[in-house]
Amino acid sequence: MSQKTYHFFISCQIGFEEMVKQELLHLLVAGRKLAQPTIDLIPSTWDIGSPEQVQALYHGLSEQYAIQVKVGGVSAKLELYQAYQFMLWSRVAARTLLVLNTSYVEDDLDLYNSVYAMPWSSILHPGFDFKVNFNGTNAALKNSQFSALRVKDALVDYYVNQQHERPNVSTEDPDVVIDCRLHNKQLQIALDLTGTMHKRYRSRQGFAPMRETLAANLILRTGWDKVSPVYNPMCGSGVLAIEAVLIALNIAPGLFCEQHHLDYWQGHDLSLWIEVQRQAKNSRLSDEQIHPDFKVYASDNDKAVLIVAQQNADYVGVTSYIDFKLQDITQLQRQEQAPTGLVIVNPPYGVRLANERELYHTYYNLGNVAKRLFPGWIMGVISSSTKLLDCLSLAANRKWNIKNSNLDCQYRVYSIRNAQDKAIKASKYANNQAKDTASLAEQVSNTSSEQTSQDVTSQGNIDYQAYLQDEQAMSLYNRLVKNAKRLNSYLKRAKVENYRLYDADIPEFNVAVDVYTDSKTQQKYYVVQEYAATKEIPLHKSVRRGLQALAMVQKYAIEQAKGAYTPQVIDKLRQRQKGDAQYTKINDQALEILIDEYGCTFKVNLTDYIDTGIFLDNRDLRYYLRSLVVQHRTRFLNLFAYTSTASVHVIKAQAATTKSIDMSNSYCKWSAENFSLNKAKSTKDKIVQSDVLAWLEHAAQEEARAYDLIFCDPPTFSNSKRMEGTFDVQRDHVSLISKINQLLAPGGTLIFCNNKRGFKLDTAALEQLGLQITDITRKTMPADFADSKIHQAWQISKI
Known part of the structure; x- marks a missing residue:
């Protein structure tokens, strides 16, 4: 076996560097300990000495192989078979790069010359398709795409001028990937020998996919013993569940990567590569070697995603070790009696999948289920929201800030205490x-x-x-x-x-x-x-x-x-809420029923809006309006009518005419439904969609003294786009009532109410308008609201 060493840079997600280093050291220790270079990357069962001896061994290996942790990866000088092993066994690395050259570049000419000057004919066999990945900028090279183009030009020109077959660019399925990394004026040129090492087995993804390398990282950070059972609720496409099986069965994850770019590299040893692959395949534990407690229980409430998870498990041949179930987190039950184990969860974050309110409940349920079912176990949970993680109501042993794709997340690991400790004090x-x-x-x-x-x-x-x-x-x-x-x-x-x-x-x-x-x-x-x-x-x-x-x-x-x-x-x-927020749709479930109120039938929607279509606190106020109607004589006006429930009551009392005005088209349609339910289809009962304040401006002249009874229940505040300016009931109520007063017939009555806490009616200003005011709040407050201050109401009469 050749003792020649090569310079490698093993890239990884930022924050994973130390774990990549540990993987590499474990591999090197395994290569020394075992007769064959088959390895177990979790060395907890190895008898290699005391912690001090292990530390000394690791230090010596780090110096021997020039292992250095850098931002975004680890550099090392490895023998070829060690590099091959790492390509197959690393669970958390992103790419394995063979460093070809480092040089000083100031501008695009330096870049071109640095690439062209390399002995490519002794590095790569001709006839390959390639692509260039270029990362980094400096003062002159500000565009990475332009820099990649200059690298491509230099490489193609080299082969053409050497009278070799011209290499072609292929961004989809290249034979060779040239990786360039520029930091200030320092350029590293490398061959990407593996491609993206996280692309192992996911034929399809769930709605919020997790990379295999991140999944393995999360599992390894928990300190799981890799023999006890694992529960993975909200499993999505099954990545965490599958990675747990790969770890427990000592399966090399690189065996499932299909993007190795080795064939055109002249240093590639095919026979050695095949032997290392054979050894890796033989390292998988047999059924007899697997601990009897080990099993993975994965569940999700999305059937389509669960099917994808099962397909992914089938692809790597581990379906028999995972019990997939279609169930919500609240339905989760223990399937075994192991005293310890791992619960690992990648729940929704609220960024892509669900609104935050739903997720508060989800995380609380998760925390409660963990405390109830898994005392004594370890649990790992990742989320982009620390507020949601707090909803677990668990004290974390460890916390890490970590990236999941482009999301800033926090990963917390918990030791779950017995739920009985906090259950009932008495x-x-x-x-x-x-x-x-x-x-x-x-x-x-x-x-x-x-x-x-x-x-x-x-x-x-x-x-x-x-x-x-x-x-x-x-x-x-x-x-x-x-x-x-x-x-x-x-x-x-x-x-x-x-x-x-x-x-x-x-x-x-x-x-x-x-x-x-x-x-x-x-x-x-x-x-x-x-x-x-x-x-x-x-x-x-x-x-x-x-x-x-x-x-x-x-x-x-x-x-x-x-x-x-x-x-x-x-x-x-x-x-x-402020303004018109009560009219904002918050759901689309449309749970609608018909209710009865003093002989009137109304449609209510219990799910889709903040309010349901009827204000229950106005129940007796609506009935009081009904009592003020003189049959076939009273002309009624309903301002800010909402769903016109008050108008229906007045119609039931056989008012002469009614007009209901609201700015919302949705609520005008709802009003029409309420009218229809109560067989109020006469032309004398009108529904008008309009900004009430704008309507009052012209109605003062067109409909002066036209109404005997007016009901006005304005919003506390409104700044709707459909109206000019804003409305504040405390600030503007005198002006509003003054305009309404112009529409009242002599002896007419206005019932004015609102829900603003601390509202004070300006009685002095209204009395100057010749209005008589009576507070009817207590008189019209239903018994079920008797102790609340939910609204105030006045009967205002035109003398």
Whole structure:
């Protein structure tokens, strides 16, 4: 075997340099220890001395082979068979480059001359197709594409002038790849002997692919013993799962690379290359050698991606070692009883795949599942969002900043503690709740298996069982029961089926829970709207509170249903919105039902918007409007009409005419649907799409004194593109009411309300307009909103 050494630069992802060096040192140690150069790159089982002796050995090898760590790679002087071994066995390197020359270049002429002066006829056999990869710039060579073109020109000119066959450029499938790296004025010219070493087996990718080299790096960083089982939820195209098998079975990953560019290099030893490949193939562990505990369990909730993962595993022949399952993270169950193992996950980041709100729940579920199922295990999770990683509620042993493709990510490794350590502080409480929890958990499990994609919450499945024994969460459940009992007589007496059950009664649970009843089926829907937490509250804590709330609403809903129907819980993030944000679409599930309110039928959409199409707190205010109608005489105007629910009530009271005005085309169409549902199709009932403020400007003259009853429920603030300027209800309400006053007939009435917290009506200014004002807030506030300050309302009469 030749003892000649060659200068190599092994490139890698920035941050992987030390691991590449360790791989190289392990390989060199294995070559010394074993009779044949077959190797195990994880030397934990080697008997090669004390840590001090190992350190000394590594130091000696580093000097002997001139191993140096540089930015983006490792340089070394290796014998040919050692280089071949590294090409096959490295799991984390990107390319293996044979350094041909380093030179000083200042401009494109220097570059051309440096390349042309090289003895290419003694380096490469003629007749090859090639491409040039050029990285780096300096003051004169500012364009890497131009620099690559100059390298190409020099190489082609050399072969033509030497009267050899002219090499052709091939960017798709070249025989030879010339790699040039320029740093300031220092140029390195090399042959890329391997191509991209991460391209091993992925015939197709998932939506968020991970390179094989990164996957192997993540696994190796955990310190996994490579014999215990591995769980890979959210496995995507299966890269992490497959790399774990390759490591455990001592399979050389380079055997699956098809881009080696060796054939035209004159230093290539084909017989040695074939022998090194044979040895690598023979190093794979047999079934008898594999530890009985080893198995990889990979799962994903995307069937199409899971099929790709199985195809990739088939390609490398490891399908029998991976148990693929189509399941959500919340459905994950242990398939073995090993005391230790590895959970490794590349969950969605929210950059490419899902919105951030969905992912808060996903990460919380992941953390809860890990604590519940895998105490004593190691878990590694990578994400581009540290906020999402915080939602795992786990303390990391190690953290690394790392790149996944072009995304800046953080990789955290955890030692999972036993979930019992934090479960329930009061053992008496646990004993009292155990039976109820077990029963509820069974109901939740049975219920979720029957529900469709629209049945559960809009953000996806929730691991409810993780919260059912939480004492603080149970305080919310108890409040739901208490509120229901308090409201029961009112709901029955008033025949109210759609109401607010809970509205941030407990400070820790800053949510609203509204109950909607399908008028056709009597099935109940529970809409959980979570108010945005203040900046002082950490994100992961507010998300946990939201999930606890969902779990308790689910518990309450199941118990209320008593098996008569499948309860449905919809989770909607409700931030403190400004302007027209309530009209912004947030989803496309279109879970629509019909509800009844005092004999009126309305369509509500429980999923797609911040609000559902009806303001429940205005329920009694709408009924009060109805009481003010004089049959066949009252002319009614509804400003900022939204879905015109107030107009429908007035129509039911047989008003003479109605006009409903709103700027949103979507809500005008919705108003028309509500009219149709209530058989209000007369030409006397009009819906007008218009900016209310602009409409009022011309209506003052065209429709002066034309209305006996006007309802105005303006937004707190609006800066819609469809209107000129902005509207602030506190600033502009006197001007608004002054314009409305011009439309009121003598003795007419305006019902004015708004939802701005702390709003103060300027009664003095309005009284100067000759208006009489009566506060009707308490009179028209429903019992389910009695303790809230959700709106204020006034009856303003024209004297």
